[in-house]
Amino acid sequence: MTYGKFAYLYDELMKDVPYDEWVSIVTEKWSKYQCKGKKLLDLACGTGELSVRFAKAGFEVTGVDLSADMLTVAHMKAETNGLKLPFYQQNMVELDLYERFDIIGIFCDSLNYLQTEEEVLETFEKVYNLLDEDGLLLFDVHSVHKIMNIFMNQTFTHDDEDICYIWNCFQGEYPISIEHELTFFVHDDESGKYDRYDEFHSQRTFPVDVYKNWLEASGFYVLETFSDFRDDHITSEAERIFFLAKKQTEKSAD
Numbered sequence: 001m002t003y004g005k006f007a008y009l010y011d012e013l014m015k016d017v018p019y020d021e022w023v024s025i026v027t028e029k030w031s032k033y034q035c036k037g038k039k040l041l042d043l044a045c046g047t048g049e050l051s052v053r054f055a056k057a058g059f060e061v062t063g064v065d066l067s068a069d070m071l072t073v074a075h076m077k078a079e080t081n082g083l084k085l086p087f088y089q090q091n092m093v094e095l096d097l098y099e100r101f102d103i104i105g106i107f108c109d110s111l112n113y114l115q116t117e118e119e120v121l122e123t124f125e126k127v128y129n130l131l132d133e134d135g136l137l138l139f140d141v142h143s144v145h146k147i148m149n150i151f152m153n154q155t156f157t158h159d160d161e162d163i164c165y166i167w168n169c170f171q172g173e174y175p176i177s178i179e180h181e182l183t184f185f186v187h188d189d190e191s192g193k194y195d196r197y198d199e200f201h202s203q204r205t206f207p208v209d210v211y212k213n214w215l216e217a218s219g220f221y222v223l224e225t226f227s228d229f230r231d232d233h234i235t236s237e238a239e240r241i242f243f244l245a246k247k248q249t250e251k252s253a254d
Contacts, residue, residue, distance in 0.1 A: 009163060009184060009197075021229045022107050023053050026138060029244055030103060033136060033223065037102040041130065043092050044110030048074025052081050059103075063087040064095065093119050095126035102132055106139035109240065112203040115174060117214075120206075124218035131247040137220060138244050142205045143227070144176055146239040151178045162187045164194070177204035208234060211243055220245035 030038070038059045042051045045063035047070055055061045055078075063085060065071050071087045078085040090096065092106070093114065104127050114120050127137055142151075156167040164185040172179045180201040185194040212222050222245050224231075227238035234241060 009186065013158070013163065013165070017108070018229065019049055019053055022050055022105075023057050025229065025242070026054065026059075026103065026105060027057055029136060029138060029224075033246070035102045035136060036132065036134070039099075039101045039103070039132075041097075041101040041104040043095070043104055043106045043127070044108075044113075045074060045087070046070045046108065046110075048077045048085070048087065050105075050107055051085055051087075052077055052083060055083050055085060056081070061085050062097070062099075062101070064090050064092070064097075066091050092123045092126070095123070095130065097130055100130055100132040101135060103136045103138065104131060106137075109140060109142050109203070111139050112142050112205050113201070115177070115202060115204050117206075120211075121214055121218060124214060124220070128219050128247055133247065133249055135247045136223075136244065137215075137247070138242070140240050140242045141211070142203065143234075143238050143241050144205060144207055145237060147176050147178050147203070147205050150239065151180075172202055172204060174204050176206065177202065208241060211241075215243065215245045219248050221248050 026040070040054055040059040040061050042054060042061055042063045045051045045065045048063055051061050051063040051074060063071075063074055065074070065087070066089065068089055071089055074087050088097065111120065111123070114123060131137065151169040152171065154169050158165045166183045168181045170179045170181070171177070180203070182199040182201070184197045184199070186197065187194055208225060212225070215222055222243065224242070224244040225234060226232060226242050227234045228240050
């Protein structure tokens with residue numbers, strides 16, 4: 001999966017996303033579990049929208065993303081906000097940084113772009129190695145319900161004067177996976193015409209208990225699971241599942 005032109009349209013299309021709720025959750029959990037410091041790694045940071053907000057909330061932020069185009073936007077956004085944030089282009093599966101963090105976040109269902117069990121486990125391993133002692137991992141994923149009952153075989157559209165899109169969702173290659181085919185029409189002010197851009201994205205999720213087992217196998221203790229930005233139990237209709245896990249100083253032997 002790559003982001004091309006979509007990287008420069010992303011913020012306009014996602015302007016109604018509740019970014020401040022992610023910031024509130026991270027701030028609350030940081031305080032609740034008494035993290036030693038405020039070094040935060042925003043993994044799969046995209047255009048840096050959350051990175052900037054975390055920095056403004058007092059965190060020492062580093063951003064990582066696979067897409068060079070997304071990181072170009074992130075750099076510009078940080079500079080516009082008077083911030084000097086380090087951003088690195090890396091695949092989360094091959095994460096390789098030279099510092100440790102108090103909190104690592106994988107937000108906005110970014111983990112769902114990993115397609116295999118091995119990729120998820122490798123990412124958890126890389127995150128474990130980059131967390132400081134007793135550090136926290138917080139991530140959210142699409143629920144099985146959302147993939148199978150909301151996305152599957154559906155078409156979504158958006159139409160305004162500047163950007164229009166058609167978004168088709170199909171069964172993916174793997175179980176509980178989805179393929180997103182997006183076609184964008186973007187208004188060109190100079191020509192008065194619309195330019196067409198096509199994107200293809202794949203996402204896959206797994207049941208809650210599977211993620212829990214993988215976290216524990218990777219050396220984490222699962223502190224909390226909750227859904228849809230609410231600290232309550234996960235219902236069958238939940239769409240976004242949150243996991244909060246703590247790094248254990250010693251991994252249990254199987």
